[in-house]
Amino acid sequence: MKKIVLLAGAALLVLGACSNEEMVAGFDGPKIEVAAGENFAVDLQTALIEAGVGTRIELPAGTYKLVDGLSLDVAGVTLIGAGEGETILDFAGQQGAGEGLLVTSNDVVLQDFTIRDTAGDGIKSKGADGIIYRNVTVEWTGEPDADNGAYGVYPVESTNVLVDGVTVRGASDAGIYVGQSKNIIVRNSLAEYNVAGIEIENSSFADVYDNTTKNNTGGILVFDLPNLPVMGGHSTRIYNNDVYDNNTPNFAPPGNIVASVPSGTGVMIMANENVHIFNNKFANNRTVQVIVNAYINEFDDETYNPLPRNISIYDNEYSGGGEDPQGLLGEFAKAFGGRMTAIVWDGVTKWSGEESVDINLAINEADNIGFLSLGVGSYPVVEANLKPSPFRPGGKAGTAPSPVKLPQEQ
Numbered sequence: 468m469k470k471i472v473l474l475a476g477a478a479l480l481v482l483g484a485c486s487n488e489e490m491v492a493g494f495d496g497p498k499i500e501v502a503a504g505e506n507f508a509v510d511l512q513t514a515l516i517e518a519g520v521g522t523r524i525e526l527p528a529g530t531y532k533l534v535d536g537l538s539l540d541v542a543g544v545t546l547i548g549a550g551e552g553e554t555i556l557d558f559a560g561q562q563g564a565g566e567g568l569l570v571t572s573n574d575v576v577l578q579d580f581t582i583r584d585t586a587g588d589g590i591k592s593k594g595a596d597g598i599i600y601r602n603v604t605v606e607w608t609g610e611p612d613a614d615n616g617a618y619g620v621y622p623v624e625s626t627n628v629l630v631d632g633v634t635v636r637g638a639s640d641a642g643i644y645v646g647q648s649k650n651i652i653v654r655n656s657l658a659e660y661n662v663a664g665i666e667i668e669n670s671s672f673a674d675v676y677d678n679t680t681k682n683n684t685g686g687i688l689v690f691d692l693p694n695l696p697v698m699g700g701h702s703t704r705i706y707n708n709d710v711y712d713n714n715t716p717n718f719a720p721p722g723n724i725v726a727s728v729p730s731g732t733g734v735m736i737m738a739n740e741n742v743h744i745f746n747n748k749f750a751n752n753r754t755v756q757v758i759v760n761a762y763i764n765e766f767d768d769e770t771y772n773p774l775p776r777n778i779s780i781y782d783n784e785y786s787g788g789g790e791d792p793q794g795l796l797g798e799f800a801k802a803f804g805g806r807m808t809a810i811v812w813d814g815v816t817k818w819s820g821e822e823s824v825d826i827n828l829a830i831n832e833a834d835n836i837g838f839l840s841l842g843v844g845s846y847p848v849v850e851a852n853l854k855p856s857p858f859r860p861g862g863k864a865g866t867a868p869s870p871v872k873l874p875q876e877q
Contacts, residue, residue, distance in 0.1 A: 496521045530555040536565040542572045548580030559584040566591045591621040607637030611718045615639040641666035647697035662719045673703040674871040684717045685732035686710040693768035701740040702868040711750035729794035738762040740776040743867045751787040761815035779864035781831035808837030829862035
């Protein structure tokens with residue numbers, strides 16, 4: 468059974484900015500220790516229900532099989548295990564298709580444990596402002612599979628999101644996905660063998676840095692999509708990341724937006740605004756290192772802008788890549804000796820019924836870094852109207868967004 472220890476005489480603390488060592492040494496709020504044993508699953512969910520604001524729930528080392536998803540709706544809770552790979556919540560026998568863990572409260576810290584083989588998403592947080600994912604692994608074992616959960620770490624509709632030191636493997640959509648949110652940091656994380664490694668969607672003010680994305684279908688995606696409660700994604704910085712060998716065949720279920728991402732994509736920017744891509748290392752992404760493109764599908768949302776705008780690409784390192792382009796880019800590459808340049812723009816400057824506009828694409832890379840505008844002009848593609856060009860557009864890099872600062876780190 469669980470053991471509840473109330474340490475009296477101290478104020479309740481929200482511990483988002485503390486390290487594991489600091490929390491162990493200095494925590495003086497209420498604590499729940501969930502014991503190992505056959506009642507672990509029931510005791511853990513009970514602890515998540517009974518926790519008060521500022522409670523720390525501690526999980527022991529070991530592998531624990533769960534058949535039902537977990538949920539937390541209490542603010543200020545820290546859920547902490549004995550370490551990634553030490554505390555493992557195994558959902559291989561999960562009944563239903565829900566998340567492994569659903570969080571719907573603010574100022575929550577999730578730290579030092581592994582979630583494995585959930586039927587649905589690994590960890591989803593919705594409307595959970597101030598949430599921290601730190602040193603957490605979410606993985607699906609075995610080969611990449613369309614039946615794996617869509618998202619590994621999945622904060623959505625939130626403000627002040629920190630994803631730090633997270634590892635995700637095997638998600639059939641995105642390993643680390645932040646959607647419809649504001650003030651975001653994704654750092655020090657590893658995403659591998661997912662369809663999309665890291666995806667920032669319909670969000671604003673995001674810093675994505677010091678991550679490794681490898682062996683995904685696409686490394687890092689920044690999208691803006693129509694018909695969602697939050698739209699107009701903007702102000703993302705992608706920097707100091709290692710983006711390489713993202714050549715896993717696309718295994719997303721048909722109909723998913725990421726099902727159209729060609730295997731071998733490093734970074735893809737679609738219909739987003741004020742995105743800066745700099746100081747990254749790109750290597751051996753077989754289709755393209757960086758692609759900038761408009762939203763290709765038909766839409767009926769009159770408020771939606773399908774064009775990327777004010778995109779700046781500079782001071783990155785490139786090696787290999789483009790030698791085996793897949794999908795539509797593979798068809799284009801046939802006219803260019805079968806290879807694709809490091810940076811590609813679809814060349815779309817307008818959509819149905821609208822005038823052509825300057826999207827302000829700025830590329831400040833060394834002269835030997837190849838660029839290609841496909842010269843599509845507008846969708847749907849009319850082959851006779853294509854005007855491919857190797858000349859870089861004359862866009863000027865705007866001021867990069869300010870670094871994201873999160874209150875839980877102050």
